Amino acid sequence: MKKFLDWLERILIPLARVIGENKYLVAIRDGFLLSTPLLIVGSLFLLIANFPLPQWDQWMSAILGADWAQHMSTPASASFDVMTILAVAGIGYSLARQFDEDAMQAAIVSLVAFFIVTPYTTFFTPQDSETVYEVTSLPLKWVGSSGLFLGMITALIATRLFVWVLKKGWKIKMPDGVPPTVVKSFEALIPSAVVMFLFFVIDWIVSLTSYGNLQEVIFNLLQVPLLSLGNTLGAMVVAYLFLHFFWFFGINGSSVVGAVFNPILRALSVENLEAYKEGLPIPNIITGQFQDMFATFGGAGSTLSLIVVMIIVCKSQRIKKLSQLSLVPGIFGINEPIIFGLPIVLNPIILIPFVLVPTINIIIAYFAMNWGLVPFTNGIQLPWTTPIIFSGLLVSGWQGAVLQGILFVLGMFIYYPFIKVMDNQYLKEEAAAAEVQVEEEIDFDDFDFDEL
Secondary structure, eight states: OHHHHHHHHHHHHHHHHHHHTOHHHHHHHHHHHTTHHHHHHHHHHHHHHTOOOTTHHHHHHHHHOTTHHHHHTHHHHHHHTTHHHHHHHHHHHHHHHHTTSOHHHHHHHHHHHHHHTSOOEEEEOOTTOOOOEEEEOOOHHHHTGGGHHHHHHHHHHHHHHHHHHHHTTOSOOOOTTSOHHHHHHHHTHHHHHHHHHHHHHHHHHHHTSSSOSHHHHHHHHHHGGGTTOOSSHHHHHHHHHHHHHHHHTTOOHHHHHHHHHHHHHHHHHHHHHHHHHHTOOOOOSSSHHHIIIIIOSSSGGGHHHHHHHHHHHOOOHHHHHHHHHHHHHHHTTOOHHHHHHTTOTTOHHHHHHHHHHHHHHHHHHHHHHHTTSSOOOOOOOOOTTOOTTHHHHHHHHHHHHHHHHHHHHHHHHHHHHHHHHHHHHHHHHHHHHHHHHHHHSOOGGGOOGGGO
16 A cells, blocks of 8 residues: 555646646635635534434424525525625636736636626516516626635636736836825726726627627537436436536536436436336436435535545644544535535646545446336435435445445545555655744844844
């Protein structure tokens, strides 16, 4: 095992170093890290609102009122539903800081550029009416996960253009004695105008096409490779490869892939449920329950296996503390703290098991059901926060619970060597930081006051 770990370090650490030295990839990574505390806190509220106990909603409704879950979900919505806004500001800030320019102004300009290419209308059809109204608004769809890819592109282009104009010296210079804040505001005037004009032109050109706005262009281009997916093992493996590829770049792959694939899975689940209620043979292996209960445990990448391995074997303080914070949300299928906190985003070391574990889960579970070792899922709709073992028992009998346990442990073994490589790297960084801190400490015993 030690030889294998050494081999992984020789292969993956240089790749991680290359990514770590790329200003644009670092900006994306650090931009997401700015929102990590908000996502962790939002995850806890989301867990409370969707706690997987049958009587939980009734108990809480009796105490807090019938609409308690809606109120409890507000902090989660305030972080998850505006994730793109947080990411755009964070990426713009991080990239400008690496070029030693006004990071706060760059973050603001990036946000304005993003809003220029984002539509301000929502189509609304009132209940019991066939009339469609166009309402002036800022759709949450585009400031949440669906607009994240365009948000990243916009932040990088807007900030880089802003920095380039400043480096060219195209700025208004104020006389001496003017407050620094006023100086920075006027220096950013011309660069901001250039950025805004560019994105205005882009938005105007795209508005002449059938898409109408740049958000629709990007969103539809991401969906095109997924349109042919259907009810097959190959289709689900391909869907999950896309899903985890998007997550690697910080995009909510579940939302992007799910926009096309989830309606198919829901229809298949309904077929299974109807057959189950009628006592007929259950027809489908690939269903929504198959995806939720057997493909991933603890969220995309089946990261619950990763969290447990982190708790058991990792020694670096960074990973230990993160794993402790992420365990409870992870048990209930919420893994944004790991995605953005470890991070998994733009992390080549962890990408291989992040894609490999759910893919293996899908293949093993599919053939276990196909060969009759485990019953097909019965189509019963469970809360997505239902923990493993319980969920397997409810949708596929005791055999399903056993299969979940086997896949969970297998995932731990797959994640182990990769997280150990990261742990060793973080241990070295923590040791180096500790040495620097010791060297910087002042030893008053060696201080000669006579020289003053």
